[in-house]
Amino acid sequence: xxxxxxxxxxxxxxxxxxxxxxxxxxxxxxxxxxxxxxxxxxxxxxxxxxxxxxxxxxxxxxxxxxxxxxxxxxxxxxxxxxxxxxxxxxxxxxxxxxxxxxxxxxxxxxxxxxxxxxxxxxxxxxxxxxxxxxxxxxxxxxxxxxxxxxxxxxxxxxxxxxxxxxxxxxxxxxxxxxxxxxxxxxxxxxxxxxxxxxxxxxxxxxxxxxxxxxxxxxxxxxxxxxxxxxxxxxxxxxxxxxxxxxxxxxxxxxxxxxxxxxxxxxxxxxxxxxxxxxxxxxxxxxxxxxxxxxx
Amino acid sequence: xxxxxxxxxxxxxxxxxxxxxxxxxxxxxxxxxxxxxxxxxxxxxxxxxxxxxxxxxxxxxxxxxxxxxxxxxxxxxxxxxxxxxxxxxxxxxxxxxxxxxxxxxxxxxxxxxxxxxxxxxxxxxxxxxxxxxxxxxxxxxxxxxxxxxxxxxxxxxxxxxxxxxxxxxxxxxxxxxxxxxxxxxxxxxxxxxxxxxxxxxxxxxxxxxxxxxxxxxxxxxxxxxxxxxxxxxxxxxxxxxxxxxxxxxxxxxxxxxxxxxxxxxxxxxxxxxxxxxxxxxxxxxxxxxxxxxxx
Numbered sequence: 001x002x003x004x005x006x007x008x009x010x011x012x013x014x015x016x017x018x019x020x021x022x023x024x025x026x027x028x029x030x031x032x033x034x035x036x037x038x039x040x041x042x043x044x045x046x047x048x049x050x051x052x053x054x055x056x057x058x059x060x061x062x063x064x065x066x067x068x069x070x071x072x073x074x075x076x077x078x079x080x081x082x083x084x085x086x087x088x089x090x091x092x093x094x095x096x097x098x099x100x101x102x103x104x105x106x107x108x109x110x111x112x113x114x115x116x117x118x119x120x121x122x123x124x125x126x127x128x129x130x131x132x133x134x135x136x137x138x139x140x141x142x143x144x145x146x147x148x149x150x151x152x153x154x155x156x157x158x159x160x161x162x163x164x165x166x167x168x169x170x171x172x173x174x175x176x177x178x179x180x181x182x183x184x185x186x187x188x189x190x191x192x193x194x195x196x197x198x199x200x201x202x203x204x205x206x207x208x209x210x211x212x213x214x215x216x217x218x219x220x221x222x223x224x225x226x227x228x229x230x231x232x233x234x235x236x237x238x239x240x241x242x243x244x245x246x247x248x249x250x251x252x253x254x255x256x257x258x259x260x261x262x263x264x265x266x267x268x269x270x271x272x273x274x275x276x277x278x279x280x281x282x283x284x285x286x287x288x289x290x291x292x293x294x295x
Numbered sequence: 296x297x298x299x300x301x302x303x304x305x306x307x308x309x310x311x312x313x314x315x316x317x318x319x320x321x322x323x324x325x326x327x328x329x330x331x332x333x334x335x336x337x338x339x340x341x342x343x344x345x346x347x348x349x350x351x352x353x354x355x356x357x358x359x360x361x362x363x364x365x366x367x368x369x370x371x372x373x374x375x376x377x378x379x380x381x382x383x384x385x386x387x388x389x390x391x392x393x394x395x396x397x398x399x400x401x402x403x404x405x406x407x408x409x410x411x412x413x414x415x416x417x418x419x420x421x422x423x424x425x426x427x428x429x430x431x432x433x434x435x436x437x438x439x440x441x442x443x444x445x446x447x448x449x450x451x452x453x454x455x456x457x458x459x460x461x462x463x464x465x466x467x468x469x470x471x472x473x474x475x476x477x478x479x480x481x482x483x484x485x486x487x488x489x490x491x492x493x494x495x496x497x498x499x500x501x502x503x504x505x506x507x508x509x510x511x512x513x514x515x516x517x518x519x520x521x522x523x524x525x526x527x528x529x530x531x532x533x534x535x536x537x538x539x540x541x542x543x544x545x546x547x548x549x550x551x552x553x554x555x556x557x558x559x560x561x562x563x564x565x566x567x568x569x570x571x572x573x574x575x576x577x578x579x580x581x582x583x584x585x586x587x588x589x590x
Contacts, residue, residue: 085409113383156326
């Protein structure tokens with residue numbers, strides 16, 4: 001598959017996801033203000049990387065991606081909730097996200113906290129009420145999603161990240177943060193596709209390793225973009241990590257060292273990917289897309 | 296059963312619950328700071344009303360309450376997360392809860408937000424990984440819990456409550472708030488017991504109506520206690536609703552009218568309860584305990 005094909009894959013899937021996503025919120029019997037706040041951040045765009053990884057995994061196993069749309073929406077809801085809470089004044093205190101005012105700047109802090117809570121909770125409801133998949137599959141998805149986003153996953157990573165602010169972190173500590181803060185949910189995207197495809201245990205095991213390296217690569221790339229990216233591409237100021245005295249890969253390893261580490265994780269990721277019994281071309285293209293992105 | 300028996304029922308069950316609850320957190324492979332913050336609020340006491348309703352429902356259907364301990368812990372985690380987020384400066388801005396400093400006063404706002412997020416997420420993980428119950432039962436529990444605590448439930452009620460602050464609410468609006476803000480999760484406690492007991496549809500339907508009236512009664516009692524209670528019993532200042540110009544049942548109906556409404560909901564609740572094919576005595580005693588409590 002060529003990168004032209006990846007563009008059309010991304011466009012088609014993004015469009016489908018972005019049609020479905022608001023539908024889930026609009027059908028809710030809930031106060032308008034809450035639904036507005038949920039929709040605002042869900043519609044704020046972004047790469048939709050997690051759903052794309054899910055879809056690519058499913059297609060790699062010869063499945064139709066459409067059956068996984070509820071999981072994709074749940075995934076984006078969890079990702080979006082985490083961004084809303086991260087941006088709060090008590091956390092990163094960001095006024096802008098993807099070039100738009102953050103949720104709490106538009107709806108106020110209290111509503112932003114609750115919109116995040118609502119998105120998180122609703123994600124589990126969406127999966128638990130999915131049609132046409134086996135109860136045990138739904139339960140696996142819920143367990144994996146809760147682990148990936150809860151105290152042992154994303155929230156744990158976020159706490160470690162905050163705790164590490166203004167401290168000189170070791171590479172191990174930095175890795176712990178990123179494995180959990182971003183890696184676990186990226187990993188879920190891929191594992192969910194494997195669960196929905198009834199993939200074999202060994203394939204799931206290899207995909208977990210693949211996802212781990214991909215997640216770290218993704219974060220190193222983010223750190224590098226904070227130095228080398230352009231504000232208009234990123235939708236946020238360049239160099240904010242340095243201003244905030246954040247521990248990053250370039251800070252610990254230098255820019256050249258970080259780039260080398262990125263390359264290592266990418267090649268390790270691909271090695272695991274090649275060992276999976278699936279058509280891995282789309283996932284591989286997404287990996288390349290992640291490494292080469294400018295935002 | 297006499298009220299002496301209720302006391303021993305409450306004591307035994309509370310003790311068992313309060314032993315189990317921290318175990319779930321301690322076994323987590325997560326940063327200590329996060330686990331400490333989660334534990335702090337979980338251990339802060341309270342009536343444990345939701346677990347008690349769950350246990351009483353199970354026993355009423357002739358089941359052993361012990362099998363439901365994971366659900367009871369999940370319930371307390373969701374309830375506790377909602378209190379942590381409610382107390383935040385951006386929300387109710389409370390410094391004390393049950394006579395102790397609130398979570399954010401001890402751990403800071405960011406950690407409090409994340410401890411809430413972690414408890415909410417972990418609750419779903421606990422249910423999805425329960426032993427010895429059927430996958431379809433677990434899924435029913437997860438769906439019911441997500442509905443009760445998410446945008447159509449507790450979070451929706453919370454938003455409506457905030458939106459109604461400093462506004463003159465109608466009785467209908469006030470009822471909407473309480474049906475969802477507190478009623479839905481109380482209702483889940485009872486419905487979860489019925490699901491775990493494989494109760495018949497009609498019994499579940501009647502228990503839902505029972506729970507609805509019980510939830511409203513619980514809230515009206517809260518409003519009355521804010522006027523008539525004692526600070527040392529409540530663990531918070533008396534009259535805070537009036538200070539905050541909150542719409543309450545006594546404000547809309549007068550204290551006498553509110554007490555009459557409370558009595559009406561209690562008798563409606565009991566009528567539904569009597570129609571359920573179960574031994575309802577313990578649930579009935581808990582209803583009376585709710586009406587007669589001083590905090």
